Amino acid sequence: MRVVTENAAVDRAFDYELTDALAMVHVGDRVRVDFNNRSLRGWVTSEVARTREMKPVKKWLGLGPAPEMLPLLEWAAQRWCAPLSRFLLAASPGVIVRETLRAPIARPLDAAVVAQAVAFDPGVVLVSPTHDPMALILHAYQSTLEEPGSFLVLVPTEAWAQRLRGRLEQRGCAVAQGEGEWDRMRSAWPVIVGARGTALAPTPRVRAAVIVDADDEAYRSESSPTWDATSMLVERCRRDGAPLWLTSVAPSPLLMSFGPLHRWGDVSGGWPRVTVVDRREVDPHDGVVTRPALEAAHRALASDEPVALVVILQRLGHGRLYACRRCGELARCSVCAQGEVERAGGMACEDDHEPRANFCRACGATNLKKVRVGVSTLARDVAAQLSQPVAEVTASFQGDIHARVVVGTEAVFARVRRCAVVVFVDFDQYLLAPRESARRAALVAVAKAARLVGSRHDGRGEVFIQTRRHDDVVTSLEKGDVVPVIQGDAQTAQLLELPPYGARAQVSGEAASEFAARLTHHGLRVRHADGCFFVSAADVDTLTRILRETPRPPGRLRLEVF
Incomplete structure (x- = not known):
């Protein structure tokens, strides 16, 4: 052996x-x-x-x-430049399993359940944030019933997977979900539901698959190797000849390369009612929550919603934004439009394109201020503004939420299922984040808020965006039409040779500098920014081949292949 x-x-x-x-x-x-x-x-x-x-x-x-999975795992080890044992471990049970159960036969759905299904050809499905994917999942299940293998459904979180499992079982599906049912998955259970790890479910064959919110960052592993479930399942379905449906509220250029794009119903009507508050035009003495949002919060507190208000402050990357005390304009680089930070007594973006003196480009004032408040400070200020107890929720939060006002990072979206008002107190942290997916990340954040407040057609809740720049992303959110942003990102990706028009990797760690220097000798493009090295090539195969063949220097080294 x-x-x-x-x-x-x-x-x-x-x-x-x-x-x-x-x-x-x-x-x-x-x-x-x-x-x-x-x-x-x-x-x-x-x-x-x-x-x-x-x-x-x-x-x-x-x-x-399953033996049938081994070629896929070997491909994954090559694709993400990682040891094969890491992927073998990811596809193995946490305990010793010596035998499997006999899988039941996949049963046809009742006629009343089939009537709920909505048919789409395999590919990428543009949906609104408040669309229920169940109709698509039912169609994918029923239309592939005669094929051998398991039907896989991926959702961003295990809590979502647990709820979805219950709904599918109510409709007559035999479902396996979670680490404790690895033996069922190994025996090719008819339906397998889960989060990122389900892409490596040990079933011998996949008959069909649906990935809900296929662009969600939860599908990408943060620990090494940094593989992503969407790319893994796309390859797995290709090898098994299985149809694949991928839903997204704002598909990336890479996602749109995986299949034809379909539009599901009234996408615009499923986005929330969005009110934009330009902080350059409001009273500077207002608190962190501006007056229009504050008035909506008081109305929500007077209602019977268990959670009336959610206030979001998300920090992305290492950016600290600066704004003019006089006119409120943000300090932005004239070359790349990123937010500028204080550096060596002056101002410059993270890439140091155009260092300059500390002054406002709009009005010439020299009194720029930091617009950075932590979640704890924000929670204290919101509590003072509303005279209400506040629950502070971050990724480390444990326990239940009892307050009607919740302040925190995007971790709130996994804890709260419904509320009346969501306020993004500093939306510029999304818009000016120093990464190519910043615009889509802004759309996705509002999409998650939409699942709390409901669609604009429902008229149940509202999302407030507080910003100092009113660009095309904000305009699209006001209209509920994100297609122009998606098309613009696709054109930018093609122009800059970003995936899928090129391949990228990030190198970090104490040995990154020496390793990056070796990569330049192989014709790869290497750029240094924010303490990391970004490596570009014409395609993924070329990039990963050179990354694997280049000798690694001693010291800690982390590779992330996108």
């Missing part, structure tokens, strides 16, 4: 002998072997003939990923 061990530093397979006592071991299974006088876990990746004396496999550790 050929075995890959869990030792990520040695990314290659070794041959071991399988004794008669371990005849139950098959390709994909987990085993324990002796590796350099160490007892390590590993995975059987193939069978080989015995040509010399070999060490025996010490122990069988149960089932691992």
Whole structure:
């Protein structure tokens, strides 16, 4: 047997002998072997003939990923420049599983349930934030019922997956979900629902798949390797010949390259009612929540909504915004339009395009101020403005929310299901974030808020955007028409050779500088910004091949391939 061990530093397979006592071991299974006088876990990746004396496999550790998955995992290791063992581990159970259950037969849906389905050809589906994806999921399930394999549905969070599972089971589907039901997934359960890890569900074959909110950042792993579930499942469906539907409120250029774009119904009507407050035109003595938003908050507090007001302050990247005390204009770079920060006594953007003195470009005043407030300070100020107790929610928040006013980061969206008013106190942090997806991130943030307040057709709630720049993104949100922003991003991606028109990777860590210098000798474009190195190539295959072949210097090194 050929075995890959869990030792990520040695990314290659070794041959071991399988004794008669371990005849139950098959390709994909987990085993324990002796590796350099160490007892390590590993995975059987193939069978080989015995040509010399070999060490025996010490122990069988149960089932691992299905043998049919191994080529996909090998592709993933190449695609994200990571050891194969990392992906084998991601597709394996957290406990020892020695046998699987017998999967039930996928049953046809009742006629009343089928009537709820909405048919779309496979591809990318542009939806509004308040669209319920259930109709599309039902169509994908019913239309592929005769195909062998499992039907996969990915959603951004496990809490969402749990709710979706209940709804599908009510409609007669046999569903597996969560780490505790790995054995069901391994036996090709008819429907598998989950978050990012479900892209590597151990089912032998995928018959069809739906990814809800396919551009959501939750689908990208933050730990190394930084793989993303959308790209993984696209490749998996391609290999299995399975149809794939991807929904998005603001599809990226990369996502639109995965299939034809369809529009689902009245997209504009499903966006929330958005009120824009230009902070350059309001009384500078107003608090962090401006007067129009404050009046709406008081009306919401007088209603019977359990959560009346949600106030969002999201910090993206390392940007600190500066604004003029006199006219309120933001300090922005004249070359790239990013927000400028104080640097060496002057002002400059993160890329240091045009360093200049500390003054306002609009009115010439020299009294710029920081517009940066932390969540804790914001919660205190909002409590004082409204004379209400406030719950402060960030990613580290534990427990239940009892206050009717909630202040926090986007972690609030995972904790609150419904409210009357959402206020983005500093929307410029989205618009001026130093990354190419900043405009779409702004749209997605408002889309998440829409799921709390409802659509503009419902008239139940409202979203307030406080900003110092009224650009095309803000205009699109007011109208509920995000197509111009999507088209503009696609043109920009093509012009700048961003994915899918090019390939990019980010290199960081103490050894990043030396490694980046070696990459330039292979013809890759390398740019230094914000303490990291951004590497560009014409396509992903060229980029990953050079990243793998270039010798790595000693020291910590982190690679993120996009």
